[in-house]
Amino acid sequence: MEHLHTTICALATPPGEGGIATVRVSGPDAYGIVGKIFAPVRQGKSVADAKGYTAMLGHYLLHGAEMDECVALFFRAPHSYTGEDVIELSVHGGTAMADGLLEALITAGCAPAGPGEFTRRALENGRMSLTQAEAVMEVIAANGRQGAALAKSALDGRLAKRIGKIQTALQTLNAHLTAWVDYPEEDVPELSDAAFVGTLTEQKAALDALISGYSAGAVLRHGVDCVLLGRPNVGKSTLLNLLAGFDRAIVTPVAGTTRDIVEQAVQLGSVRLNLFDTAGVREVGADGDAIEAEGIRRSWRKLDEAGLVLAVFDAAQPLSDDDLELARRCQGRPAIAVLNKQDLAGETDVPRGTLEPYFKKIVPMCARDAVGLQALTDAVADLLGTAQLDPEAAQLCSARQLAAATRARDALAEAIAARQNGFGLDAAAVCLTDALQALFDLTGENASDATIEEVFETFCVGK
Structure with a gap:
């Protein structure tokens, strides 16, 4: 995570004409860099002393020359979008002033942010889960109120909670199964077929409901x-x-x-x-x-x-x-x-x-x-x-999530079939482990670098 040691900046609003243009700065040296190029209107004020959740009026400087009027919003780590020190600088909308502000920040030591780098830092700093990160672009791209509500429910963490309930049930079952198989001398209560298959069937139905709602949600x-x-x-x-x-x-x-x-x-x-x-x-x-x-x-x-x-x-x-x-x-x-x-x-x-x-x-x-x-x-x-479809109930919102949920559902179906066809609990346990692994992939709890790259390749710069 070497990139976390850099301080990044990017335009966070659409380029072109508008009321304001906002540039976001995030990283360990955000306050030091902005302090070099931001001149407060009120004497005695300074960027270095600004508290989180406050605003300050000033001007930004480009090569020492005072440029556009600028409003700075301050956020202190860890209470920010990325979990780092963050400052959002707003100037008048239009290409010239925003480009000048970015040039000033980069000259002062900022690195240009890559696509989705702010959200990626939020993920790596524990500010959001992988499913919440994916929901960020869904909220931005949503058409219509119901679509936006559906995306927001995932951003609020409801999808992670919905998957978490399935994970918890399966982990409890897996722990019981492992204890009964591996520690026979400990007098662990034997799992009845009815209870085992019943739990698997219930959680498979929960995954079926998620999978069936994917197309309508899209x-x-x-x-x-x-x-x-x-x-x-x-x-x-x-x-x-x-x-x-x-x-x-x-x-x-x-x-x-x-x-x-x-x-x-x-x-x-x-x-x-x-x-x-x-x-x-x-x-x-x-x-x-x-x-x-x-x-x-x-x-x-x-x-x-x-x-x-x-x-x-x-x-x-x-x-x-x-x-x-x-x-x-x-x-x-x-x-x-x-x-x-x-x-x-x-x-x-x-x-x-x-x-x-x-x-x-x-x-x-x-x-x-x-x-x-x-x-x-x-x-x-x-x-x-x-x-x-209930737009308030979180749904799967990407092909990656759909594929992981489908793998988990299919693994549970195999576990149920294994027991119903007379195979031992050890065979069903392998399928149960595969289902849990797929759910971990879905939530990003052990996501590989390739999975992270897949999620963020569609992000816009500035988010």
Whole structure:
């Protein structure tokens, strides 16, 4: 941990124009370095004597020249984000003043911080667990309030506590098992099969619940790629405009108006949809418009990539061969059939029974005046699992965590199977040890340097 002996600095706010720009300084010589380049407005004040959780107004100096007005916030170790001495310096927003402040700090002895280095120091100084460190970027990247609440619950340590309960139960079981096997002369009570398998089954169920919530949690935090598909003139672009809240796509009665994919991010309830409006899918034939044909090929390709499909049908017309081909391609996918133009539909148009085998949900609506939009919102939340997810209950928030939890769950399943198939407790004990090791990997209690690097490679500089 040689890098912990250096004092680092970085811009902690986004670069560019803004009200303020904040530069964070952390390390053993934070007060000494800032003292060289910060001139307090009030006489008798000094950086060296500043107490933690106080602020001071002054100016920063660059090569001895007084520059921008600057507010310094002081934190004393260990009561800071990193657990070290930390000072946050705020100047007027804009590139020039922030760059000048960084130049002054580096000239005075600071080293530029690497990606995630402040949070990494917080981890190494015991200020947070590995799962909390991972949650930092999740909070920053979260889209929507529920996604932010989900990420914050992990940042608050609730995920570590949830995993900790599973670990404690398994460690207690493992200790009992080890004592009974290794010290037969000590009169340790024998583990009954019912108690042993019961504990394993209970903890496996807890891991199953975490694993099953991962996809829905990822949707709440980051959104989902959603493709709008349908033959020409069923109302795809009208639906896009409704969801976007403005006329994002051109709408005409002419088939083939949308030639390429139109992208738009929209918020549908608690879910952010990265929405792709596609060319109307139909059979154009060998002599058809080459540009439209290429647009249709791209539409089908987007179907393969999407995490959610909204297949739009004209409820006022019978299903065509193109409609049925779309329905067949949606089978087995996370797809919702949107029966648009309900205001024009008769009782016999578009039989729902024809579409039900191919879709998870069917939603009648009118995209022109928002009738049925709430039903679509509810259907999307139910299909993606976000309706069942409690944003206050911590969830797994990275592929690394998911992989570790899955290894632990699978090891417990093997331990249960070993006992049920008549193998000895020693065989089940090996599986139990593997499960505990996977949970230690998840929480970072014995994380390798490679695991730490994997976590921090996605971090931004300044955090």
